[in-house]
Amino acid sequence: MQAEPQSLAAKSPFELRVNLGKDVPEADVRTALATGEMGFLHSFTTGSAVDGPGVRLVAWTAGCMWRCLYCHNPDTWTMSNGIPVTLARATEELRKYRHGLRVMAGGFTLSGGEALMQHRFAVKLLGAAQALGIHTALDTNGYYGDRLSDAELELADLVLLDLKGFDPERHRVLTGMEVGPTHAFAERLAARRRPVWVRFVLVPGFSDHPDEVARIAAFAAKLGNVERVDVLPFHQMGRFKWKQLGLEYKLDDVKPPSAELVERTCAVFRSAGLQAY
Numbered sequence: 001m002q003a004e005p006q007s008l009a010a011k012s013p014f015e016l017r018v019n020l021g022k023d024v025p026e027a028d029v030r031t032a033l034a035t036g037e038m039g040f041l042h043s044f045t046t047g048s049a050v051d052g053p054g055v056r057l058v059a060w061t062a063g064c065m066w067r068c069l070y071c072h073n074p075d076t077w078t079m080s081n082g083i084p085v086t087l088a089r090a091t092e093e094l095r096k097y098r099h100g101l102r103v104m105a106g107g108f109t110l111s112g113g114e115a116l117m118q119h120r121f122a123v124k125l126l127g128a129a130q131a132l133g134i135h136t137a138l139d140t141n142g143y144y145g146d147r148l149s150d151a152e153l154e155l156a157d158l159v160l161l162d163l164k165g166f167d168p169e170r171h172r173v174l175t176g177m178e179v180g181p182t183h184a185f186a187e188r189l190a191a192r193r194r195p196v197w198v199r200f201v202l203v204p205g206f207s208d209h210p211d212e213v214a215r216i217a218a219f220a221a222k223l224g225n226v227e228r229v230d231v232l233p234f235h236q237m238g239r240f241k242w243k244q245l246g247l248e249y250k251l252d253d254v255k256p257p258s259a260e261l262v263e264r265t266c267a268v269f270r271s272a273g274l275q276a277y
């Protein structure tokens with residue numbers, strides 16, 4: 001197996017990272033996925049205030065099967081773009097920050113890419129964080145939620161669940177994938193009373209249709225376990241990655257939503273009885 005490169009830390013997930021795991025033999029990748037003893041990570045970043053409560057250490061996994069038109073990290077779509085990281089090394093990162101995270105009432109967030117593409121690694125790393133006394137959050141689109149057992153759901157103290165759309169056709173246009181598995185995962189989390197924060201990316205012309213927002217809000221409110229909703233305004237910070245990776249970017253002409261549109265969208269969630277920011 002190849003030696004691990006040193007640069008696990010990144011200033012932000014907006015650093016473009018490619019081919020960092022390309023020399024890992026296929027058999028080793030398969031073993032890593034099956035055992036969770038090694039994962040593929042874009043990076044670790046520190047100091048996030050937007051990926052869960054308090055100040056967060058975030059591990060960004062590589063690998064995602066969705067193709068969201070607004071994705072700001074398309075370099076995380078491919079697992080071989082990630083750095084191969086042993087569970088022991090990743091756990092060491094957690095250990096380094098655990099006291100600071102506690103002081104800042106923060107914790108560890110596993111994000112991506114889609115973290116559950118490497119669900120064995122995700123389970124082990126979240127478990128390692130909990131064992132160190134660190135609050136854990138799992139940021140996921142929920143598509144592979146059924147890969148986690150009920151007991152494994154408990155390893156995430158909080159789930160940051162991305163609800164990107166409601167209407168199946170709109171959802172497919174926006175993400176390339178079906179919405180059903182995400183809804184099924186949301187309902188399972190609700191049935192098990194797991195705390196959830198919903199994340200909704202507001203993209204003018206794509207996800208801002210009032211009916212669509214209202215249906216997402218009604219769905220989230222009915223679950224009964226959604227503690228808050230974060231309305232995340234679309235931005236263009238990831239556009240350069242699409243260009244550098246030679247991908248066709250369809251949102252060149254889309255502007256970030258106005259403050260008024262963000263507020264109006266938050267109001268829809270609030271009128272459904274949710275806390276929205």
Ligand code: SF4
Pocket residue numbers: 064065066067068070071072073074076112113114141175
């Ligand atoms: S689910 Fe996340 S990482 Fe995957 S394509 Fe969508 S925005 Fe990008």
